[in-house]
Amino acid sequence: MLDIKLIRDNPDIIRADLRKRKDEDKLQVLEDILADDAKWRESNIKADELKARRNTISKEIASIKKAGGDASKQLDQMKDINDEIQKLDEDTRYLKDSVDSKKMILPNILHESVPVGEDDQKNVELRKWGQPPEFDFDLKPHAELAEDLGIADFDRAGRVSGAGFNYLLGDLAYLDLAIINFAAEFMIGKGYTLVEPPFMLKRKPYEGVTDMGDFEDVMYKIEGEDLYLIATSEHPMAAMFQGEIMDEEKMPMKLVGFSPCFRKEIGAHGVDTKGLFRMHQFNKIEQFIFCKPEDSWKYHEELLANTEEMYQLLGIPYRVVNVCTGDIGNLAAKKYDIEAWFPRQDKYGEVASCSNCTDYQARRLGIRMGKVGGKEKTIPHTLNNTALATSRTMVAILENFQNEDGTITIPEVLRKYMGGKELIQ
RNA sequence: GCGGGGAUAGCUCAGCCUGGUAGGGCGCAGGAUUGCUAAUCCUGUGUUGGUAACAACUCGGGGGUUCGAAUCCCCCUCCCCGCGCCA
Known part of the structure; x- marks a missing residue:
């Protein structure tokens, strides 16, 4: 606002x-x-x-x-x-x-460095890291690969919960936990406080944290209760200090949230619609910062660097784009997307989204900031970025690290979280 | 789910019975004083409109009674204590 x-x-x-x-x-x-x-x-x-x-x-x-x-x-x-x-x-x-x-309808004021354009075609690539791997065999879609290995069951999940849900089995469930543990440990090492938030929010704080447009089409609502399943842990972290005056001495407040994410809208896009790329439910580690207004652009770069570093450690090629005016959404003053390389789609696809919401989100939530007991108050800035979403990270791993015999090489940094295992077979 | 107690400015507490338009303490800010950043004293302290003077609003939220409600009545929300249920 x-x-x-x-x-x-x-x-x-x-x-x-x-x-x-x-x-x-x-x-x-x-x-x-x-x-x-x-x-x-x-x-x-x-x-x-x-x-x-x-x-x-x-x-x-x-x-x-x-x-x-x-x-x-x-x-x-x-x-x-x-x-x-x-x-x-x-x-x-x-x-x-x-x-x-x-x-509430008017969007945030854009930063001057945001490129002008009507849709994601006009997003500006800032840099690339890593070489997309060359394969001398035909790549399997990640869903087929997982089913063949017996580590995912989409059909049974579809029967009991519907399309967009899945059973992760054995090593894939283990890989999911490994990604979570790796991201959490990495972020904690950077000085972020781990947060496991409520997985449901009431409507009022929800309207503060984001502009849902047509709420009913996007969010899962608990019947008979004023509760919505969260779409990302960004939301409960942002809402945590709703209506409060935050202590400026405690700024910046750096948080890393862990939660499942629930989203109604998944629609079909491009190849390999079946699988983990678009889900009604997935796990995500999310970075979130409350800070003084003068520091937010510095932390915007920090959040981006954190995610880049994790993809580098995983060895997954990616690129960073500066999201253009037509694609940026209402809340952010500036947004970077991190896009990992997906060999089957033969292109980069979004795996993280790094936003500086300046004071827009905090004002919607009625959050202020000042000295404890003091009179002067300002509005803090809020920023968020995905650390790792397990679903898409797993797709990237399954596709980039698959072997001709249908096995998958586990990235080295994740092995210690999987009992030293090197290969999913 | 049941019973009881609560919600008053950043924090804390008074005022409610008996209606007359919100007060103390802490904190914070400014000032005075002292050889000092301590102590003491004075002033200020929330939101909105206004350049300002000033005015209005504000006692968890919404209704009602009344010329007038923090105060009386009704409904709702949240918190605390106990009981019940429970991983």
Whole structure:
């Protein structure tokens, strides 16, 4: 959410940004906000004046009654004033609600380094690491490979839970845990605090942490409860300090969350639709930082470097792209995607997404920051990046490290988490 | 799930019975004083509108009664204690 003062004082900044985002529809939302905000202030001022009169008369009544006098004239006046106030308050409230809900629709202000473009085709590649491996045999789709090895059962999962779910069996389940342990240990070593958050959130904090658009189509809801299964541990970590004033002495707060992630929308894209690439449920280790505003760009690079280092240690080729204005989403001021090499698709595919949300997410959540007991308050910045999502990391491992005989070589850094095992066979 | 107790500014507590428009302490900020960054004293402290003066709002949330609600009544949420259930 943007600061209403920025919207009032510098609407041109926002207009220019919306055009860069190709989000022309929201230009009208902005105009509506400006109009309703002006009307709200007018209505609010009128109501305030009447309330001031009401307070004066009320004090008169109190002193007259105390003196044992007759206050019937004042009581009559109060009736009329109260009627008028009630009407004005209704308008004021309506206008305020309108402004508040429309403010949630406007996206964050983009950083100047974000490339302009309408979709992911215009994302700008910043660098590549590693050589895509050459194979002198036909690659198996990762799902087929896993089924042949008896380490995944998609069909039975489909029968009991539906498409988009899976049973990981034996070494693949072990590999999943190994990836989690590797990522957790790596991040803890970097000074991040491991967090296992609630896996469900109430709606209100959920609307604060992200812009879900059509909530019902994206989130799994618990029937009969005000609870939604989380789509990533970013969400409960961001919501953790909802409505609070965070201690600036404790900044930066660096967290690494572990959780399963639940997502309704998985749709089919490209080759090898069956398998682990798009799932309704997967495990993920996620980086999250609360920091002082002046430090957030530094930490944005740190979060990116952490994920890059992990993919380098795993030996999986990847590239980093600067996500363009049309593909960046509402929350981030700037976003890098880390894309791993997927040999079967013969291209790089997203495995991590590194966002600086500046003060946008924190403002939505009502999070402020200051000295304990102090008066000065600012809004902290929030940043997030995937550390490792097990599902896509496993796909990358299965594809990049498969052998002609259908076995899979386990990346060296993961072996100590799998009892020293070197090969899945 | 049942019974009891709670929710008041960053923290902590008073006010509620008996309605008259929120107060103390801590913390924080500024100032005074002292040979000092200690002690003491003074002022300020949340949100919104306003250049400001100032005004309005604010006692977990929503309704109601009343000229007037932190206070009385109803509903809801969350927390604590006990009981029940339970990995």
